[in-house]
Amino acid sequence: MNTTLFRSRHSLIASIIVVGLFVGAQMGGISFGRGPYSDRTFILLSGWTALVMLVVVAAYVLRKYAHRGGYSPERAFKVDHASIEKAENGIHRLQQRIDSGALKTPALIGSEARKILKNAGVQRVNRALVEPGSGGEQAWTVRMVPTEPLGRVARWMHVHVFYGTAFGAVLLMHSGFIPGSAFGQALAGLGYIVFITGLIGIFLWARGPRWLTAREHDLSIEEASALHASLGRKRAEAISVFSPQVAARFDQLGGGLGVSASQQQVIIDGIHDQLPDRRVDIQDLGALITQEMLVRRELRALQRVRASFMAWRIIHIPAALLLTGMVAVHVVSIWKF
Amino acid sequence: MDSSEVQAPSLLELPLFSKLTKRHQASLAKFAQHRVFPAGTDFIRQGEYTSDFFIVVSGIVTAYRTEKGGKTEILDQFTGGEWFGELSALSNQPAMARYKADLPCVLAVLDGALFKELYSFAPDFKKQVDQIYRERSLAQHLRVVPLLKGLDKGLLSTLREAARFESHPKDSVIAVQGERASEVVLVRSGGLSKTRKNVEGAEELVGYLMANSSFGEWAFLDGEGDWKSTYKALVPTETLALPIASIQEAFAGQPEIIDRLRKTARLIAAEDQGIDTSLYDVGDLQATDEQLEIMVHSESIKGGEALVIDLEKCVRCNACVESCVAVHEDGVPRLSKKGKRVSAEGNALGKELSLTTSCYSCEAPGCMMSCTYGAIRRDSHGLIRFVWDNCVGCAECVKGCPYDVIRLTAPPDPEVAAATSWVSSLPLIGNLLAPPQESVPVPEADRGYHREQVVKGKAVKCDRCEGLPFEACVYNCPCGAIERMSPALIFDQSLLGMATNHIEEPQ
Numbered sequence: 001m002n003t004t005l006f007r008s009r010h011s012l013i014a015s016i017i018v019v020g021l022f023v024g025a026q027m028g029g030i031s032f033g034r035g036p037y038s039d040r041t042f043i044l045l046s047g048w049t050a051l052v053m054l055v056v057v058a059a060y061v062l063r064k065y066a067h068r069g070g071y072s073p074e075r076a077f078k079v080d081h082a083s084i085e086k087a088e089n090g091i092h093r094l095q096q097r098i099d100s101g102a103l104k105t106p107a108l109i110g111s112e113a114r115k116i117l118k119n120a121g122v123q124r125v126n127r128a129l130v131e132p133g134s135g136g137e138q139a140w141t142v143r144m145v146p147t148e149p150l151g152r153v154a155r156w157m158h159v160h161v162f163y164g165t166a167f168g169a170v171l172l173m174h175s176g177f178i179p180g181s182a183f184g185q186a187l188a189g190l191g192y193i194v195f196i197t198g199l200i201g202i203f204l205w206a207r208g209p210r211w212l213t214a215r216e217h218d219l220s221i222e223e224a225s226a227l228h229a230s231l232g233r234k235r236a237e238a239i240s241v242f243s244p245q246v247a248a249r250f251d252q253l254g255g256g257l258g259v260s261a262s263q264q265q266v267i268i269d270g271i272h273d274q275l276p277d278r279r280v281d282i283q284d285l286g287a288l289i290t291q292e293m294l295v296r297r298e299l300r301a302l303q304r305v306r307a308s309f310m311a312w313r314i315i316h317i318p319a320a321l322l323l324t325g326m327v328a329v330h331v332v333s334i335w336k337f
Numbered sequence: 338m339d340s341s342e343v344q345a346p347s348l349l350e351l352p353l354f355s356k357l358t359k360r361h362q363a364s365l366a367k368f369a370q371h372r373v374f375p376a377g378t379d380f381i382r383q384g385e386y387t388s389d390f391f392i393v394v395s396g397i398v399t400a401y402r403t404e405k406g407g408k409t410e411i412l413d414q415f416t417g418g419e420w421f422g423e424l425s426a427l428s429n430q431p432a433m434a435r436y437k438a439d440l441p442c443v444l445a446v447l448d449g450a451l452f453k454e455l456y457s458f459a460p461d462f463k464k465q466v467d468q469i470y471r472e473r474s475l476a477q478h479l480r481v482v483p484l485l486k487g488l489d490k491g492l493l494s495t496l497r498e499a500a501r502f503e504s505h506p507k508d509s510v511i512a513v514q515g516e517r518a519s520e521v522v523l524v525r526s527g528g529l530s531k532t533r534k535n536v537e538g539a540e541e542l543v544g545y546l547m548a549n550s551s552f553g554e555w556a557f558l559d560g561e562g563d564w565k566s567t568y569k570a571l572v573p574t575e576t577l578a579l580p581i582a583s584i585q586e587a588f589a590g591q592p593e594i595i596d597r598l599r600k601t602a603r604l605i606a607a608e609d610q611g612i613d614t615s616l617y618d619v620g621d622l623q624a625t626d627e628q629l630e631i632m633v634h635s636e637s638i639k640g641g642e643a644l645v646i647d648l649e650k651c652v653r654c655n656a657c658v659e660s661c662v663a664v665h666e667d668g669v670p671r672l673s674k675k676g677k678r679v680s681a682e683g684n685a686l687g688k689e690l691s692l693t694t695s696c697y698s699c700e701a702p703g704c705m706m707s708c709t710y711g712a713i714r715r716d717s718h719g720l721i722r723f724v725w726d727n728c729v730g731c732a733e734c735v736k737g738c739p740y741d742v743i744r745l746t747a748p749p750d751p752e753v754a755a756a757t758s759w760v761s762s763l764p765l766i767g768n769l770l771a772p773p774q775e776s777v778p779v780p781e782a783d784r785g786y787h788r789e790q791v792v793k794g795k796a797v798k799c800d801r802c803e804g805l806p807f808e809a810c811v812y813n814c815p816c817g818a819i820e821r822m823s824p825a826l827i828f829d830q831s832l833l834g835m836a837t838n839h840i841e842e843p844q
């Protein structure tokens with residue numbers, strides 16, 4: 001189980017916000033949502049809080065796809081090889097000074113290292129990491145590591161998980177569990193769907209990788225997929241040397257899918273009869289198709305396991321997109337009217 | 338290295354180059370560089386990876402070595418016509434000393450590939466280099482032989498005359514399992530495969546030995562002096578053989594040294610056979626830094642760092658691969674998740690892991706040894722880098738890399754029709770899947786040293802997202818599943834005494 005998904009300071013911050021709102025409402029005798037004991041300030045406060053949380057939650061998605069698409073803004077910091085080399089040389093010399101005993105405290109080493117990085121013009125790309133050395137005489141080691149200016153996506157994931165969960169709770173308080181208007185009900189309903197599928201998703205992401213790893217016996221899912229593609233290409237190539245009529249009969253084998261072993265044998269025997277002099281080629285091709293079928297079966301089985309912990313996104317993502325759109329409409333309509 | 342290039346007197350006037358063929362003279366004239374260093378410049382740092390060979394044209398250079406504890410000694414001094422750097426040029430190992438220009442200096446520099454070309458094909462050049470190496474650096478170099486590690490340079494110089502230089506062509510057998518072993522062999526350059534017969538008598542590959550590795554320590558143990566494996570040259574290889582009898586003779590009057598050598602030999606022998614070394618009485622050698630160094634040098638621990646995926650965290654979203662593609666203009670991913678699996682029982686972290694196929698900057702880089710075009714170098718910090726201009730896409734490095742991390746991309750010039758891909762390098766099916774296409778000649782600058790060659794593609798591998806403020810794969814994994822760590826941490830953590838949970842947990 002990937003417990004790192006649950007361990008973050010953001011869990012604490014999100015909890016404080018939710019508990020704060022809840023306790024505040026209880027102490028003020030305010031009922032949630034609209035009603036005789038509702039409070040306009042609380043509705044506005046919880047509404048704005050939910051909106052901010054939604055924006056933060058959506059930022060994770062933007063961040064993730066900006067990276068994958070190659071649009072990360074921090075790519076603009078890129079420096080050339082010569083600058084990196086210059087900085088590395090400087091850090092190497094600094095290490096020699098540390099080893100000779102000239103620099104003893106991490107603060108001093110850190111400040112020297114920062115100067116070196118700045119002089120080389122790589123301070124936005126690399127920072128110096130000062131760590132205790134492993135050898136007795138060498139008290140500290142210094143090396144360059146990436147600055148990772150916007151933080152790892154794994155951290156943004158924490159933000160997504162915890163503020164997303166808090167968003168659900170704040171939404172409950174804001175809407176009073178069952179809102180009055182149809183739009184409000186749709187909005188709340190969608191919010192709950194996103195909230196619940198998200199909770200299921202996080203649980204599955206924490207557990208699922210282990211299921212898949214346990215199921216991967218001889219082939220990993222990546223290997224199975226590459227092997228399957230390669231066998232498919234080999235099959236197509238081997239079939240292409242036969243006439244279109246014979247190729248069509250091979251196609252009846254459907255790459256081994258949906259055709260039983262006995263049916264396959266009948267088809268292959270039929271092709272044998274038609275082309276007795278190509279017996280060896282046909283047998284080889286039959287073996288290739290069987291191999292492809294076995295790999296495909298394995299691949300499908302592995303894909304099913306992966307789908308078991310990824311399928312929640314089929315509901316979560318469209319619902320979340322719709323929810324974002326409806327929240328925008330809700331906010332604008334409240335603002336305007 | 339700070340330097341400026343200048344015109345300087347012809348190198349061909351130096352005795353070292355007096356007998357070169359016309360072809361080699363032309364190579365030298367074209368590729369050797371002259372550099373000027375003002376007085377007081379440290380132009381090579383101790384520990385820096387360099388493969389350059391230097392000839393002092395004018396001035397004085399001094400080599401200083403700083404031992405652990407800060408004590409610095411002068412190793413050597415070089416004046417006009419003398420040279421240094423042959424060890425690093427041959428083996429690509431870190432410089433043993435700091436080199437400083439005492440006076441303003443003009444140095445001629447041959448890069449590793451040019452040096453190796455002359456060393457392999459110009460006999461007189463090789464003879465002169467070997468002779469001076471024997472006189473000057475051999476004793477220092479012998480300190481990398483695990484058996485002799487820690488012995489004083491003065492003591493080792495007594496072995497100087499006994500050492501035998503040997504050249505082995507590709508595929509030649511250097512030692513045969515079961516035959517009498519009577520020497521310790523140090524690999525100076527190139528690489529060897531090490532095979533052993535299994536119970537059924539079939540030959541099994543058990544490892545590789547690269548520059549500065551050694552074998553034959555068994556022979557030092559009484560009654561156990563047979564080769565325990567068969568050693569075969571993978572590429573043209575230079576070795577240095579030290580007869581055991583000469584070592585024994587050299588230290589005959591010093592029983593404490595003989596005893597120490599025996600203990601070390603036992604430790605190496607046990608390590609070689611995968612035996613728990615604690616069963617042996619190796620006295621003060623046990624579990625010390627020295628032991629670790631011995632193991633590193635005997636190649637039982639590889640250097641470099643691997644990209645490791647924790648399979649209990651990885652949801653197989655492929656963001657790592659897609660992010661790698663996104664930061665490289667050629668759109669070729671430098672990592673593949675189809676890496677080597679390591680079961681939870683098989684590693685010190687106790688987690689199901691996958692070592693992705695991304696470069697480890699190996700201690701003994703098979704890729705660099707296979708490349709004869711000088712297109713793969715170790716940079717001054719030990720990272721293996723590809724020199725784009727020198728690469729001709731011959732795919733030898735792809736075969737040479739034991740971890741299958743190198744990909745071939747199409748050549749950069751769209752007019753060059755030689756499109757090929759890593760698929761074509763797959764055994765048996767490669768040519769079926771990606772038939773070889775026509776290649777066209779390329780400009781002279783892209784050729785190796787005097788080889789007519791066409792550029793079929795360019796080799797690429799993980800460059801750690803050089804110049805960017807992140808390693809895209811690690812940075813973009815939503816689950817914190819992928820991390821960089823030393824393979825030694827995974828497999829030999831108890832030995833290294835490192836922290837257990839090294840996969841960083843985001844806060």
Ligand code: SF4
Nearest residue numbers: 696697699703704738
């Ligand atoms: S490319 Fe392969 S052989 Fe070369 S350093 Fe990287 S992992 Fe080692």
Ligand code: SF4
Nearest residue numbers: 661672799801802810
């Ligand atoms: S460190 Fe960069 S280049 Fe290397 S595999 Fe990761 S993303 Fe690719």
Ligand code: SF4
Nearest residue numbers: 651652654655657814
């Ligand atoms: S990005 Fe992380 S979770 Fe996704 S496939 Fe790569 S290692 Fe696995």
